[in-house]
Amino acid sequence: MTELELLIGGIIAGLMISVPLGPVNIFCIHRTLAAGWRSGVISGLGAAAADMLYGAIAGFSITLVVQFLVREQFWIRSVGGILLVVIGISYFLKRPQRLNSQEGDGSTVYSELRATFLLTLTNPTTVLSFLAVLAALGMGHPRHWWLTVFLVGGIFCGSMTWWITLSTIVNHFRDRFNDRVLLLMNRAAGLAIGGFGVAALLLARIRL
Numbered sequence: 001m002t003e004l005e006l007l008i009g010g011i012i013a014g015l016m017i018s019v020p021l022g023p024v025n026i027f028c029i030h031r032t033l034a035a036g037w038r039s040g041v042i043s044g045l046g047a048a049a050a051d052m053l054y055g056a057i058a059g060f061s062i063t064l065v066v067q068f069l070v071r072e073q074f075w076i077r078s079v080g081g082i083l084l085v086v087i088g089i090s091y092f093l094k095r096p097q098r099l100n101s102q103e104g105d106g107s108t109v110y111s112e113l114r115a116t117f118l119l120t121l122t123n124p125t126t127v128l129s130f131l132a133v134l135a136a137l138g139m140g141h142p143r144h145w146w147l148t149v150f151l152v153g154g155i156f157c158g159s160m161t162w163w164i165t166l167s168t169i170v171n172h173f174r175d176r177f178n179d180r181v182l183l184l185m186n187r188a189a190g191l192a193i194g195g196f197g198v199a200a201l202l203l204a205r206i207r208l
Helices: 003-018 023-035 037-059 063-071 073-093 106-121 125-136 145-172 179-206
Strands: none
Touching: 003 037, 003 125, 003 145, 023 037, 023 106, 023 145, 023 179, 037 063, 037 106, 037 125, 037 145, 063 073, 063 125, 073 106, 073 179
16 A cells, blocks of 8 residues: 555544544533633544554554453553543533633643543553454555554544544534533533443443
8 A cells, every 4th residue: 555545544544433422522522612622622632642552553563562452451441431430520510611711721721631642542442443444444454664654644633633623613613602501511521421431340340
């Protein structure tokens, strides 16, 4: 495959992994409503960075790492589930930031970046999803390392394309929300994120 084909394939793979609704999507939507477009995009950046890392593991066929993630997925899922439950509770109880503030403070924004990065990393099946997607796209075979760089770069670009698009759409409708609606969004986001955490813990137990 040429460099361009690998780049485009990586973009498609990044989109396929990022678009399905999950806790990071809820995170990004909430941050955009609460603090604006920049906050939502930076939150998505954490997930895109983790997707790129998992995509590199899959793209470079690092078998030892994949086997480790599969073997230790009980503990990884458990830690991720507990983290989601804690974040869900904090969001449910948190007082909403006033919507007339265009952007959140820097410390909050970068803490959300770290949170989305860790949340994505604590889902070890992401790397298995990348392996399946790359195989479906005909990109699962070994190649020179410098060609795989184009694939991994495409994964990051595809993931970021989704987060920028999602933040832009949500930000477009942001002015239609008032503080009361944002409070309800806090509660809904808390319940949803916490629910994903409980589901992760249950899956960890089932697959033990």
